[in-house]
Amino acid sequence: NAGVTQTPKFRVLKTGQSMTLLCAQDMNHEYMYWYRQDPGMGLRLIHYSVGEGTTAKGEVPDGYNVSRLKKQNFLLGLESAAPSQTSVYFCASSWVGQETQYFGPGTRLLVL
Amino acid sequence: TQLLEQSPQFLSIQEGENLTVYCNSSSVFSSLQWYRQEPGEGPVLLVTVVTGGEVKKLKRLTFQFGDARKDSSLHITAAQPGDTGLYLCAGAINDMRFGAGTRLTVKP
Numbered sequence: 001n002a003g004v005t006q007t008p009k010f011r012v013l014k015t016g017q018s019m020t021l022l023c024a025q026d027m028n029h030e031y032m033y034w035y036r037q038d039p040g041m042g043l044r045l046i047h048y049s050v051g052e053g054t055t056a057k058g059e060v061p062d063g064y065n066v067s068r069l070k071k072q073n074f075l076l077g078l079e080s081a082a083p084s085q086t087s088v089y090f091c092a093s094s095w096v097g098q099e100t101q102y103f104g105p106g107t108r109l110l111v112l
Numbered sequence: 113t114q115l116l117e118q119s120p121q122f123l124s125i126q127e128g129e130n131l132t133v134y135c136n137s138s139s140v141f142s143s144l145q146w147y148r149q150e151p152g153e154g155p156v157l158l159v160t161v162v163t164g165g166e167v168k169k170l171k172r173l174t175f176q177f178g179d180a181r182k183d184s185s186l187h188i189t190a191a192q193p194g195d196t197g198l199y200l201c202a203g204a205i206n207d208m209r210f211g212a213g214t215r216l217t218v219k220p
Contacts (some may be wrong), residue, residue, distance in 0.1 A: 041212055042116075042210045
């Protein structure tokens with residue numbers, strides 16, 4: 001089992017460009033999450049999903065959109081990237097909410 | 113303001129020393145988790161505590177959940193260089209909220 005995988009590992013964008021981060025899990029988990037991690041701020045929840053076809057806003061959702069068309073995939077989109085979105089993005093999954101979350105290796109995004 | 117405040121933010125000690133890091137909040141949590149994160153990787157769960165006053169041990173690591181379920185501590189006995197990493201606590205209310213972490217360095 002690969003667990004949770006993220007694509008790409010690293011990306012550089014110019015301000016205003018768009019991109020999609022892909023998260024895939026092979027554990028048949030219902031819940032999936034997108035976090036961003038910034039120095040001194042810890043992990044902050046962007047959006048999450050409690051099942052295929054559902055999404056919900058987390059703590060810092062502005063500037064991001066998500067989709068969960070398939071149970072195993074959770075996509076995070078940036079429509080118009082801003083320097084404030086420079087961060088490390090982590091995807092995670094769990095059987096249900098408040099249970100153990102399994103994290104991917106992260107995507108490092110730099111917006112110039 | 114963080115929902116979960118972790119202290120200290122940074123800690124550098126010598127191999128063999130003992131240490132305690134703290135996770136505090138004014139909110140009550142149904143459960144609290146501790147994760148360890150190594151550079152370039154995602155966090156990995158160490159333990160989940162659920163009951164107020166609960167103490168769990170994982171080899172040289174001892175985790176305690178406060179009686180009121182608002183705070184937790186992690187004590188490491190005889191720290192080793194392999195314990196180096198970022199220790200994160202996470203509390204469950206409606207969703208999981210993470211603290212900013214304690215970055216521990218254990219020098220040989």
